Structures are given as C-alpha cells and as structure tokens.
Amino acid sequence: MGSQHELSIEVNGEVRTGCVSARTNLADFLRENLRLTGTHIGCEHGVCGACTVLLDGQPARSCIMLAAQADGSSITTIEGVGGQGGELSDVQEAFCASHALQCGFCTPGMVLAVQALVDGVGNPDEDDIEEAIGGNICRCTGYVQIREAARLAIERAQKSRANELESAL
Structure with a gap:
C-alpha cells in the first residue's frame, strides 16, 4: 500500500491538510484531493509547464x-491568482487583452510564470520575459501574444507601484 504522509500546505491563502501516499505528486494532490483542477497535467515530466504552480512565490513543476x-x-494555483470576488488579476487581464490564450491548456502555467516575474523582478526586460515563459510550451496561441501579455502585465504593475508610492507621499 505504501507509506502515508500527513501534510499541511497553505494553498491560495488557506491552510489545507491531508494524508497522501509517499508517491503522490503535488499536481495529483491539488487536482484530486483539493479539487483544484486549474493545474493542468501535460507531459508528466516537468517539460511543458502546464502544471506550474507558485511554491513560496517561485514557479514550480507540480507534476515532478x-x-x-x-x-x-x-502554494498558489491559478484559482488563487484572481480577486476574492472572482475578478481577474492584472496578469490575467493582460492575457485577455493581448489575446494570449487560445485552447487554454497552457494558460494557467503561463499566467503563474508571468505572475512570478511581475512579483519578483523590479524592472523586468525582454530577457527576463523569455526566461520566465521559457519553460512553458504553447502549441496554439504562439509566443508573440504571450510576450505582449507579459509586457502589458509588467507595465500595469509598474504603474500600480508608482501610484502606490505617489499615494504614500
């Protein structure tokens, strides 16, 4: 049967506990135990990026x-990126405005990769965008619109930070 492990993880701001088999990967725990099905499973080898979640703020492949x-x-999954009332985050809005999604399979992983970039790098440039999305494969939309969405999300985040700074003064 295999050994079982008790765990306690903060998922999208809520502490969640469970008992899992030693061989259960994080993607399956999120999808099957917590019913957070926005984390997609593609290649199951950590190559495609569809299973990307944020682990302590950093992108992580939940399938491996x-x-x-x-x-x-x-852990932050795609379900935890938007607002409490279901409103889209700035990154999600940028993806919509830039038409940076088509079938939607890669979108959760892409959004989380860009979210980590926006949250983590003060003034990201084109190389930072390439690095952020480089581990995620998109077979429908293409990367032109995804790069555009990343630039738009960065621009909006910088404006928001400038407004916050101005308000604080």
Missing part, C-alpha cells in the same frame, strides 16, 4: 514534485 515535499509551504 511530491506532495510531501510541499509540506509547510505556500
């Missing part, structure tokens, strides 16, 4: 990470 490894961590 064991759920037990995430014990005590904070």
Whole structure:
C-alpha cells in the first residue's frame, strides 16, 4: 500500500491538510484531493509547464514534485491568482487583452510564470520575459501574444507601484 504522509500546505491563502501516499505528486494532490483542477497535467515530466504552480512565490513543476515535499509551504494555483470576488488579476487581464490564450491548456502555467516575474523582478526586460515563459510550451496561441501579455502585465504593475508610492507621499 505504501507509506502515508500527513501534510499541511497553505494553498491560495488557506491552510489545507491531508494524508497522501509517499508517491503522490503535488499536481495529483491539488487536482484530486483539493479539487483544484486549474493545474493542468501535460507531459508528466516537468517539460511543458502546464502544471506550474507558485511554491513560496517561485514557479514550480507540480507534476515532478511530491506532495510531501510541499509540506509547510505556500502554494498558489491559478484559482488563487484572481480577486476574492472572482475578478481577474492584472496578469490575467493582460492575457485577455493581448489575446494570449487560445485552447487554454497552457494558460494557467503561463499566467503563474508571468505572475512570478511581475512579483519578483523590479524592472523586468525582454530577457527576463523569455526566461520566465521559457519553460512553458504553447502549441496554439504562439509566443508573440504571450510576450505582449507579459509586457502589458509588467507595465500595469509598474504603474500600480508608482501610484502606490505617489499615494504614500
């Protein structure tokens, strides 16, 4: 039957606990145990990026990470990116405005990769965008619109930060 592991993970701001098999990967735990099906499973080898989640704010491939490894961590899935009332985040809005999605399979991973870029790098440039989305494969939309969405999300985040700074003064 295999050994079982108790775990406690903060998922999208809520502490979630569970008991999982030692072999359960994080993607399956999120999808099957927590019913967060926005985390897509594509290649199951960590290559395509469809399963990307944010682990303590950094992009992580949930298909090649064991759920037990995430014990005590904070996870953000695509379900946790938007606002409490279901409104879209700035990154999600940028993807819509730029037509940076088509079939939607890669979109959750792409959005989370760009979200990590926007949150983590003060003034991202084109190389930072390439690095951020480089581990995610899109077979429908193409990367022109996705890069455009990333630039738009960065621009909006910078304006928002400037407005916050101005308001604080």
